[in-house]
Amino acid sequence: MLHLAAPTDPGWFDRIEDDLHLVLVDHAHLEKRAASTALSMIFRYTGRPDLPMTLSPIVREEMRHFEQMLGILAERGIELIRLEAADYATTLVGKVRKQEPQRLLDRLIVAALIEARSAERFKILSERVKDAPLAAYYGQLFESEARHYTVYTDLARRYFGHDAVKTRLDELASAEVEALQSTTKQARLHSW
Ligand SMILES: [Fe+2]
Numbered sequence: 001m002l003h004l005a006a007p008t009d010p011g012w013f014d015r016i017e018d019d020l021h022l023v024l025v026d027h028a029h030l031e032k033r034a035a036s037t038a039l040s041m042i043f044r045y046t047g048r049p050d051l052p053m054t055l056s057p058i059v060r061e062e063m064r065h066f067e068q069m070l071g072i073l074a075e076r077g078i079e080l081i082r083l084e085a086a087d088y089a090t091t092l093v094g095k096v097r098k099q100e101p102q103r104l105l106d107r108l109i110v111a112a113l114i115e116a117r118s119a120e121r122f123k124i125l126s127e128r129v130k131d132a133p134l135a136a137y138y139g140q141l142f143e144s145e146a147r148h149y150t151v152y153t154d155l156a157r158r159y160f161g162h163d164a165v166k167t168r169l170d171e172l173a174s175a176e177v178e179a180l181q182s183t184t185k186q187a188r189l190h191s192w
Pocket residue numbers: 031034061062065145
């Protein structure tokens with residue numbers, strides 16, 4: 001189960017449909033960022049049992065998704081332009097506490113929530129996008145990002161225990177919905 005405090009607003013797809021190319025570009029950047037998040041945790045938390053071995057395959061998988069997205073953009077004649085960082089990620093990363101070990105707990109939970117929201121939106125895209133190959137791709141991607149949510153929350157429970165994870169997951173899941181609501185300016189994978 002994806003622990004999201006609220007489902008995506010039913011109007012999201014209608015709001016982004018005309019700018020789907022921007023959402024695809026945003027999504028390509030997001031895959032690269034997901035790989036970078038996992039890799040940076042491997043660098044930072046080398047001594048944590050199982051963390052490098054658990055997150056290394058995620059780095060590879062996210063980079064494979066990035067390459068698949070580059071193919072999807074190229075086939076549709078869409079350029080991988082630079083996009084302004086969405087308020088969503090900036091707001092959420094801002095909630096991560098500075099002090100260890102709370103910092104690790106928060107980083108794992110924020111990563112899990114971004115995976116969960118991405119998975120939920122990929123499901124919506126798989127059901128609503130008219131481009132059939134793209135819709136099929138989003139159907140597959142839903143499953144892998146939902147699994148990544150579990151990988152991050154399982155690691156968090158291993159280090160911090162069930163109760164601490166539940167408390168912080170509840171808090172950060174509410175912050176995640178607020179972060180979505182603040183991302184209204186442009187069509188993004190994580191826009192309102
Ligand atoms: Fe991914």
